[in-house]
Amino acid sequence: MRSAADPENSAEQQSDQGLRADAERNRDRILCAARRLYAAEGLDVSMASVAREAGVGKATLSRRFPTRDDLITAVFTDRMDAYAGAVAVALADPDPWHGFAAYIQAVCAMQAADRGFATVLTMSFPTAKALEKRRAEAYHGFLELIARAKATGHLREDFADQDMIILLMANAGVVAATADAAPNAWRRLVGHMLRAYSTPGTELPPLEPPPTPTALYRAMIRLNRSTSAGDVGRPVS
Structure with a gap:
């Protein structure tokens, strides 16, 4: 031995x-x-x-x-943790409407910072259990946030949690289309949506100025090229 x-x-x-x-x-x-x-x-x-x-x-x-889901889980676990953490921060805000608005802005900012995460937030990964667990935690926290914001009278009664998914899908599209050409376009979208979600007289953050015509033109040219190359609108395999 x-x-x-x-x-x-x-x-x-x-x-x-x-x-x-x-x-x-x-x-x-x-x-x-x-x-x-x-x-x-x-x-x-x-x-x-x-x-x-x-x-x-x-x-x-x-x-x-x-598997692809294994890689996605490893890459985005920290971002999904931040996503769930954003709900906790919003719930801790003494002003539920302010917390709600800040949460919407924070999550959309996460999408804008990372195109991959923008997609992760609008898709389900059944085998990526760690991601889905954090997503479920964030979802239940968001339901509570909605109820609190409605109780203040500042969030419209007809706002539904599905509206958040619709916003994330729309924001992901804007982020992908505008990219470097009009990088703040998503902020204007979010500003308009907060105005749509709120009741009359509610205090709102300032609205982002619109992109310049030149910036939007560049974004449209880029989107057209991407679509022609098959990069946009193709389902993720």
């Missing part, structure tokens, strides 16, 4: 440690690559593209993340 001090034993331990370190580095490279691609291009990015961006083989990617 070899002792722990045996040179051969020591070499085996160093080899194991080296393999673990390599595996961890590969995992970090994959996650960084996926974050970059998802943020810039949305979730319609192939696993092969992620492997190529990370500089690893497809087999290495598959060992670390066997």
Whole structure:
């Protein structure tokens, strides 16, 4: 029996440690690559593209993340935590209407900052249990936020939680279409929607100025090119 001090034993331990370190580095490279691609291009990015961006083989990617949902979960868990945390912050606001409005703005800002997360918020991932658990927590908190805001008389009685999903879908579309051409266009959309959700006389945040005609023209040209290339309106596989 070899002792722990045996040179051969020591070499085996160093080899194991080296393999673990390599595996961890590969995992970090994959996650960084996926974050970059998802943020810039949305979730319609192939696993092969992620492997190529990370500089690893497809087999290495598959060992670390066997399915697309596994990779999405690893990439967006922290963002989904922030999403759920935004509800808690809103509920802690002593002014329920202010908390509601701030929450709407915060979530839409998260979408604007990351195209991949913009899509995650409008889709369901049944096998990504960690993501779906946090989404469920945020949803139940949002229901309470709605009830409190309505009790103040500032949120319209006909506002429904489904309206938030509609807004997130609309905002995701605006973010994807305007991108760098009119990066604040989403803020104007959110401002108008808060005005639609509120009762007359409710205090509202200032409305973002509209994009310039030139900025909108650039956005329309970009959207037309993306649509022609098949990047917009294609279901995520």
